[in-house]
Structures are given as structure tokens and as C-alpha cells.
Amino acid sequence: MASATSTVVSPYCLSSSTTRSGSSCSVSPASAFASLTNKKSVSHLRFHERSFTSSLRGRGIGARSRTIPLRERKGVTCSASSTLPSALLFDCDGVLVDTEKDGHRVSFNDTFAERELGVVWDVDLYGELLKIGGGKERMTAYFNRTVWPEKAPKSEGERKEFIASLHKRKTELFMALIEKKLLPLRPGVAKLIDQALTNGVKVAVCSTSNEKAVSAIVSCLLGPDRAEKIDIFAGDVVPRKKPDPAIYQLAATTLGVEPSSCIVVEDSAIGLAAAKGAGMKCIITKSGYTADEDFLNADAVFNCIGDPPEECFDLAFCGSLLEKQYVS
Structure with a gap:
């Protein structure tokens, strides 16, 4: 030895x-952002998405060497x-x-859909978001770097409660998947x-x-x-x-x-x-x-x-x- x-x-x-995986959702991040604001062009929103991804990599925790x-x-x-x-x-x-692609990501998207937030995280985007530890932290960073949903409160304290409520519901949906043993x-x-x-x-x-x-x-x-x-x-x-x-x-x-x-x-x-x-x-x-x-x-x-x-x-x-x- x-x-x-x-x-x-x-x-x-x-x-x-x-x-x-190279698969993706049927709704792109850009179109999801567009439905959320109805005021910004798709190209401008894609700039937001690119800036968000670049900011993650710039922090050193998302760079793929x-x-x-x-x-x-x-x-x-x-x-x-x-x-x-x-x-x-x-x-x-x-x-x-x-669990990430077909468990947590799906549960996040189902939560966003229930709350009618107009947000969809596709496979590639969620891969970048995983460089941020914690679901609440992940949502907060995403909204801070793109745009907060119109239904989100304006004050920081209320937004923290808003994120917590989203995460609570997401966890319930995720646990339902686990209890059905759909993920081995x-x-x-x-x-x-x-x-x-x-x-x-x-x-x-x-x-x-x-x-x-x-x-x-x-x-x-x-x-x-x-x-x-x-x-x-x-x-x-x-x-x-x-x-x-x-x-x-x-x-x-x-x-x-x-x-x-x-x-x-x-x-x-x-x-x-x-x-x-x-x-x-x-x-x-x-x-x-x-x-x-x-x-x-x-x-x-x-x-x-x-x-x-x-x-x-x-x-x-x-x-x-x-x-x-x-x-x-």
C-alpha cells in the first residue's frame, strides 16, 4: 500500500x-419573467437572467472549473x-x-404556480441556483437579482415571511413525493x-x-x-x-x-x-x-x-x- x-x-x-440532464421545462425563464412583469422586454429579462448567473459564478461558488x-x-x-x-x-x-431536478425543483415550481407568481425554474437555471445553500436563501437571491413577484410584499421583514411561507408549502409538496416513494x-x-x-x-x-x-x-x-x-x-x-x-x-x-x-x-x-x-x-x-x-x-x-x-x-x-x- x-x-x-x-x-x-x-x-x-x-x-x-x-x-x-439536458432537458428543460416547457416554459423558459425569460418567458416566465415576462409573464411576471408584462412591462419588460424578453431581451431585457434575459439580461437579468445572464447577470444573475454571472453574479453566482463571480462569487466563486458556482464556477465550473x-x-x-x-x-x-x-x-x-x-x-x-x-x-x-x-x-x-x-x-x-x-x-x-x-432529489434536485425531479424533486425539489418540481416542488418549487408547483408552489410558484399555486401562488400564481409567474415564475418557473427550468433545469439549467436550477442547476445554477443550487450553488446557493438553502431553499429560502435560494429564492431570496433569485428574486433579489431578477425581480420580486408583484404579489410579494415590499418591506424586507414581510418579504422574509413571504419567502418562509413559500418554502413551507414547497416542503409539504416535496414530502408528498417522498412519502409516495417516487424518488429512490x-x-x-x-x-x-x-x-x-x-x-x-x-x-x-x-x-x-x-x-x-x-x-x-x-x-x-x-x-x-x-x-x-x-x-x-x-x-x-x-x-x-x-x-x-x-x-x-x-x-x-x-x-x-x-x-x-x-x-x-x-x-x-x-x-x-x-x-x-x-x-x-x-x-x-x-x-x-x-x-x-x-x-x-x-x-x-x-x-x-x-x-x-x-x-x-x-x-x-x-x-x-x-x-x-x-x-x-
Whole structure:
């Protein structure tokens, strides 16, 4: 095996790969903006949309850097490792379930339609919005950088309540999708959680999403027996959301473990930044919206966790990361 100072190219799972969807809604952002104002030209509104996208990238959290080539190999397991992490910390959306495109985005759009706001987030636009952690923060940033709906209040305080009410309804619609089990767990998630729980490794889910939505995913898709053993840190449990490390720092403190003994499983650049900011090892399992993001600082990068016979990694591999440094 490589020494602790060796540099090893991240393992890359070829099976069960995901690709960024190129589909879109039937209503473009520009036409949605036009129906919202009825006063501005489509070209002017497209300028708003381009400016919004540019402003996200200018903040450094939405830039899509070139992908670092990875050595292509089948899944890697390290069953001989004797070291185990103290805790496995999972992001929720995109890690447990690939929820964003057909779950959260759809629920946001259904909420906007119910309130007759004239707003539609298409697939590509929502991909840019995901660079902002948190649904309430996402809507606020979008409206601030484009235009607030005519039905929105004018004062900042009332707008905060308006956003909260939209997010509450969006969460209800999203939970209905989860309860109907229309969105499945990603391959290998249940397997890795079972390995951790069987071996006394603490498990938690750390997400910027609403706590009720995260709890619904854990309970409905992982089942009540697993759910009662999994801690959840979500939503507004911390004042600053990813890429800020606060949620992972809170998880380590609450679970009583050292950050350096934790393994985080994330799917996005902002999640990676949060994990690294907390001093933790981080494995990336790419999701539909994040395949092209820059994961240079990740300790390992895969397309998925994977179930046998197409398993990409296991609990022992997670433990091996605490002994050696894997970099892209």
C-alpha cells in the first residue's frame, strides 16, 4: 500500500454513472419573467437572467472549473483496513437520493404556480441556483437579482415571511413525493449505512434542506429501524449554511467525535468546502447536477457508492482514508 505521504489518483466508479440532464421545462425563464412583469422586454429579462448567473459564478461558488482527469478504474474496496471512522456524515439531496431536478425543483415550481407568481425554474437555471445553500436563501437571491413577484410584499421583514411561507408549502409538496416513494435511494446508500451501524460507527445526515423534508427521506426511504439510529442536522439548525462548515462542526460536537475522525459523503463543491472547512475527510459521489464541478480537494471521487457486484467503496475504504491521503 502507498505510504501516508503518497499521492494517489481518486478512484472513479465507471458503473451506475450519472450524467447532467439536458432537458428543460416547457416554459423558459425569460418567458416566465415576462409573464411576471408584462412591462419588460424578453431581451431585457434575459439580461437579468445572464447577470444573475454571472453574479453566482463571480462569487466563486458556482464556477465550473475544468474537470481534472481521473484514472478510470472499477470500484475500490479495502476490506483489510482495521481503522474505522468515528462517524459517517451524509449530505441528503444528491447523496441519499438524487432529489434536485425531479424533486425539489418540481416542488418549487408547483408552489410558484399555486401562488400564481409567474415564475418557473427550468433545469439549467436550477442547476445554477443550487450553488446557493438553502431553499429560502435560494429564492431570496433569485428574486433579489431578477425581480420580486408583484404579489410579494415590499418591506424586507414581510418579504422574509413571504419567502418562509413559500418554502413551507414547497416542503409539504416535496414530502408528498417522498412519502409516495417516487424518488429512490441512490445505489449503495443503505448498504454503507448498515455497515456503519453494525460496526458501531455513528451516522448522521447534515443538510441545508428543511429538517422535515430530510426526516421524511430518512424515515420513508431508509425505514424506521435505521432512522431511529441516525441523527439529523438540517435546515436552520445553524445560522450559516454550506459552504460554511458550521453544520459539520455542530454534528461533530453533538456526536462527541473529533472532526479528523469523521468521513463526509457529499455530492457538491459547496458541500466539499463545508466538510474541508470543518477539518473532515470527504468522499464525493457525483450527482446529476454536480458531475462537472471541481472536486480537486476531495479525498476520493466516485459516481456512486454502489451495491455489489458494482460496488465502488465500502466502510473499510472510508476507514482507509483516515490512514492515507487520496487526492484528485
